[in-house]
Amino acid sequence: MLAGACTREYCTHSQRREKMWPRASVWRSWTAVLAGLACVRAEDACPPACACDRESGTVSCRDGGVSGVPGDVPQWTSTLIVRGRNVTTLRRGAFGANGTELDMATLSLASNMIRVIEADAFFGLPRVHMLDLSHNCIEFISAGAFNGLVELRMLCLNESILPQVAMQLSAALASKSLHNLHRLELAGNRLRSIPLASLDASNLHQLVLVNNSIETINRDNVTSLGQQRRTRVYLSQNPFRCTCDLEAFYYWLKNSSQCPDAALLRCSEPEAKRGLALEKLRGEDVDCVNENLEAVSYVFLGIVLALIGLVFLMVLYLNRGGIKRWLNNIREACRDQMEVYHYRYEQDSDPRLANVAV
Structure with a gap:
């Protein structure tokens, strides 16, 4: 009896709440739907x-x-x-x-x-x-x-x-x-x-x-x-x-x-x-x-040529006196020869000498 009374009382109370707040439930449902549509958009x-x-x-x-x-x-x-x-x-x-x-x-x-x-x-x-x-x-x-x-x-x-x-x-x-x-x-x-x-x-x-x-x-x-x-x-x-x-x-x-x-x-x-x-x-x-x-070969060749040049310069330096006399002799010989040519040229260009020859 007690259980049945509690059940009837609960149902009556629920029905009374639904009659009192029908608009609020509908509004909440529509709000949820609109929010979902907004999220989708x-x-x-x-x-x-x-x-x-x-x-x-x-x-x-x-x-x-x-x-x-x-x-x-x-x-x-x-x-x-x-x-x-x-x-x-x-x-x-x-x-x-x-x-x-x-x-x-x-x-x-x-x-x-x-x-x-x-x-x-x-x-x-x-x-x-x-x-x-x-x-x-x-x-x-x-x-x-x-x-x-x-x-x-x-x-x-x-x-x-x-x-x-x-x-x-x-x-x-x-x-x-x-x-x-x-x-x-x-x-x-x-x-x-x-x-x-x-x-x-x-x-x-x-x-x-x-x-x-x-x-x-x-x-x-x-x-x-x-x-x-x-x-x-x-x-x-x-x-x-x-x-x-x-x-x-x-x-x-x-x-x-x-x-x-x-x-x-x-x-x-x-x-x-x-x-x-x-x-x-x-x-x-x-x-x-x-x-x-190849690079080493070029370097070695350069060193050899440098040594040859150095030896040549040393020889010239050690024989500078003889070389100087030799150059002077060549100069004197060239001067004598030029004087001979000059003398012959003067004789050939004198017209009096030409008449004597005729």
Whole structure:
């Protein structure tokens, strides 16, 4: 009886609350629905001066009078293209929206006049596979610029790095986050050496160094290339100096297939070998032993000639008295002879002597 009474009392109380607050319940429901719709709209909103295609997951933000990195990138974005926006500086978490991570796979930032890349600039993009930073003017790049890009497979930095940033680039490429990097493009950056010393190239398949200022490749870099046998290095349009310093690289090029464009490599110096293909060089052209022996031979020849000249000068000095008398005798003989010629000339030119002869 007590249980039944409690049940009836509870039901009556509930029915009474529903009769008293029907409008409040409905209002709360509508508020929740509107809040959900607002969130959906915010997530789907396309950034200003951008074109969005949800079906392909592409957001393209090109020059439209708006500067800087677009904010509030939709969560469904898989490809973000930003060009001509005068970004200048990529700050920490530049692409993070309220601290949330994006499932973006491709990020293209080519031709944006980027000058500075700060540490953790790509924080919040752990699933980016391809990053394009080509055709910029990078003056500073932090050592932690690529932190967090643990799934990055392809990095393009063509015509972007100023010569004084080469050391900073090597430090940035040393990031442990780039252990899955498969392709690295550094064409047209006037680099003078291969940035393999600090790069974790265990998974690197392609290294593009076309159109740089590489004159020689030292033995340490050749050793690194030999250890990374899966890496293919593209080196055409570089001004190689075909001298003794190129010996290690020359023999690596002969015995390895890691340089697909080896047939396009040309000598720029010395003048006698300009335009000559590296593959057509002979072993003696880059043989350090022969070159050193030739240099020693020239030095020895110079020493011998100097000694001969010194001996000759000593002989002249010791015989200076005799040489002086000999020169005087020659002078007197020449004077006597000239006087005889002069006397005969005067006789032949006198007309009276000519009449006597007739």
